[in-house]
Every structure is written in C-alpha cells, then in structure tokens.
Amino acid sequence: MKTATDTAHCDDLMKALETFRDCGALIERWGTGLARRLGSGARLLVAGNGGSAAQAQHLTAELVGRYRDDRAPFSALALHADTSSTTAIANDYGVQEVFARQTAAHGRPGDVLMLLSTSGASANLLAAADRAHDLGMTVWAMTGRAPNPLHRAADEALCVDAPVAATVQELHLVAVHMLCEAFDEALGRGEADGRAEDGRAGGNGRVDGRGGVKGRLDGRGRPGRTSAGAPDAHGEGAA
Numbered sequence: 001m002k003t004a005t006d007t008a009h010c011d012d013l014m015k016a017l018e019t020f021r022d023c024g025a026l027i028e029r030w031g032t033g034l035a036r037r038l039g040s041g042a043r044l045l046v047a048g049n050g051g052s053a054a055q056a057q058h059l060t061a062e063l064v065g066r067y068r069d070d071r072a073p074f075s076a077l078a079l080h081a082d083t084s085s086t087t088a089i090a091n092d093y094g095v096q097e098v099f100a101r102q103t104a105a106h107g108r109p110g111d112v113l114m115l116l117s118t119s120g121a122s123a124n125l126l127a128a129a130d131r132a133h134d135l136g137m138t139v140w141a142m143t144g145r146a147p148n149p150l151h152r153a154a155d156e157a158l159c160v161d162a163p164v165a166a167t168v169q170e171l172h173l174v175a176v177h178m179l180c181e182a183f184d185e186a187l188g189r190g191e192a193d194g195r196a197e198d199g200r201a202g203g204n205g206r207v208d209g210r211g212g213v214k215g216r217l218d219g220r221g222r223p224g225r226t227s228a229g230a231p232d233a234h235g236e237g238a239a
Helices: 004-039 052-064 083-093 095-106 123-135 149-153 167-187
Strands: 044-048 076-080 112-117 137-143 155-161 227-228
Touching: 004 044, 004 112, 004 155, 044 052, 044 095, 044 123, 044 155, 052 076, 052 112, 052 155, 052 167, 076 167, 083 095, 095 123, 112 123, 123 149, 137 149, 137 167
Parallel strands: 044 076, 044 112, 112 137, 137 155, 155 227
Antiparallel strands: none
16 A cells, blocks of 8 residues: 655656756856866866765766767866875865865865855865866856755855755756766867867966865855855755
8 A cells, every 4th residue: 555655756856847947047057167167178077975976076087088978078177086085185184174175185276166065164165166267167066955054155156045954965966967968068069169070188377277276164155156046045965
C-alpha cells in the first residue's frame, strides 16, 4: 500500500520547480557569459561541500569533456577534487582556507568562481568568494533559500526556494545542465570568438596579472548583488 512518503519527495520537487523556472533567464545569461570568457582564455573555478561538491564536479566534467555534441574542451577546475591540496591546506591553515587558498593560486582577473551550497552559510565558500573578489574575479553562487550569506557575497546568485537540502541539490543539477546547454548554444552562435579552432585560447583575451591577496575571511556580504529565485526566508541545509 502506498503512503504519503512515497510521493512526498516528488511533490517537494515539483513545487520547487514552479518557482525555479523563473531562474531560466539568469542561467542563460551565465551560459552566454561563460562561453565568452572561457572562449577568450579565462577559467572557471568551482567548489562545494558534500553533495554540492559532486554537483560542482559534474559541471566541470561537462565543460572539460562535453555536454552533448563534440566540441573543444574548456578550462574548468573543481577545487575540492584535488584531495592532496585540500587536505594539506586544511591541515596547515584550517578548513576555512581550503578553497580560498586554491582560488588565490589558480584565479586571475576575469575568471569566474562558481560556488554551490544548499545553506549558503559554509565558511570556506564565503572565504573563497572574498578572495576571488580581491583578485578581480566574478563570483556566481547556487544556494538554497535566500537571504543567506553566500547569496549576498556573490555578484549573482541562483537561489532555490525549497526547505529540503536534497531538493535544492536536485535543482542545482538541473541548473548545471541548463547552464551547459546555454553554454553550447552560445558557442554555436559564435559567442566564444576568442577560441581557436584547435580548442586553444586565441588572441589576447586572457587578462594577465593578479591582484593582491588580502586574505579577508570574515564572509561579509557585498551590497548591490543580484539574485534569482530568492524569497524572503532563510534557507536550511547542511552544505
């Protein structure tokens, strides 16, 4: 005999999907912007904790490999995937620094840092966002319900209106696939014209040099940021 538990998870997902549809324009803008930047030689850095780490790594795999059709590879790094670096940094500098220090090592002005978190409150992601801004990078975030610290710290944020972390992560995966689709469509329109035919960055699209690393780790919000799918309620979640 079926119980309410059998369909509750699906019901939560369907309810959240109704408001998630409003995020389509933001995701398309991200995909187009990412195609232009990566096509000019910039890099995407991505990070998350727990289940969000898996979603972040899914995104980088689609960009370095391919989403649907064959195309050139693009530079995308999942910071949490380097276990030797993350454990060494956590041991020597503390867990809060694991992504910020890697961002300082790999990030350059014009690069994008994408941070995924169901709660939007992870200290190590907030530290990375702060460090990225010091370097002149753009910070995008996928979170749960807004307001939350990470959605405030990012330049733009996609906030899923769902009370359960599992539902947030499921819609983050939908967002990842939509982002990849928008990315590939932008490539098809010739948006990434700085990309040479052999898959290497062409021209001088990359912005060289790097800003000073101030090392701010307090996770203060940055005013004037924009978000999509953000109701006036604080989200719950673990990652």
